[in-house]
Amino acid sequence: EFRKKPLFEFKTGVGQAYQDIFRTRSELLKLEDEFADLSNFARIFEFPELMEPTRALQDQCHSELQQIVQMWHMVDMIEYQVGQWKTTLWNDIDCESMEERAKGLFKQLRSQDKFVKQTDCFVVCEQNVKNFLSTIPLVSDLRHPSMRDRHWKMLMDLTGVKFVIDDAFKLDDLLRLELHKFEDDVGEIVNRAQKE
Structure with missing residues (x-):
């Protein structure tokens, strides 16, 4: 039941996940109190070893909750950074710097605990960063300066999204094209532009 909670799913979102984590932590603390009472009875009746599997399960839940908290901190940091980059105007985009920082975030993300790497939260976040x-x-x-209006038109036709490159054009406008789905085709368009 613990691992089925929405806090393990990426679609839950950072804000709701933090609320779910707080609620889950409260539930675990309440169970700790109940466990303490039951442990006393087990000691009285000289069966304390019967409580050991429950203690191990509680410890595991606390550990996994702490790991997913760290994962949501990572998601929050990544979403904040990408959100900042999205507002960057076309003429101000520093691809090298963004790529270097994104690689650093990806490395941090990959350092998450083994348990977290099995969650939907991790899998979706990892795919987004990739x-x-x-x-x-x-x-x-x-x-590249060789890109002309006709090449941008090819890109619009390829992605099915219309846009205008003007002073207000931002990185977000390009990210919405989901260029990662058209890597080879984008490369062809740029090569064609450079050869003309």
Whole structure:
């Protein structure tokens, strides 16, 4: 029942996950009190070893809860950083710096405990970071000065998303194209632009 809680699913979101964690921690503390009472009875009737499996399970729940708290801290940090990058104007995008920082975040993410790596929260977050890391080199390629309106039109046709590159164009506008799904095709468009 513990591992089925929504706090292990990415779609729960950071805010709701923290609330669920607080509620779950309160439930565990309440169970600790009940466990203490039952342990006293077990000692009185000289069967304290019967409580050992329950103690081990409680300890495991506390440990896993702490691990998922760390995971949600990581998700929060990643979402904050990517959110900041999304607001970057097209002319101000520093792909190299973003890629370096994203690789650092990915390395931190990969250092999570084995248990956490099995959760939906981790799997989805990891995939999101991988997608971002696949997209940033494509953004760098698209910033090549040889890109003309006709090449951008090809990109719009490829992704099925219309956009206008103007002074208000931001990284978020490109991220919405989900370029990681079109890596080879984007490369072809940029190569064509460079050869013309």
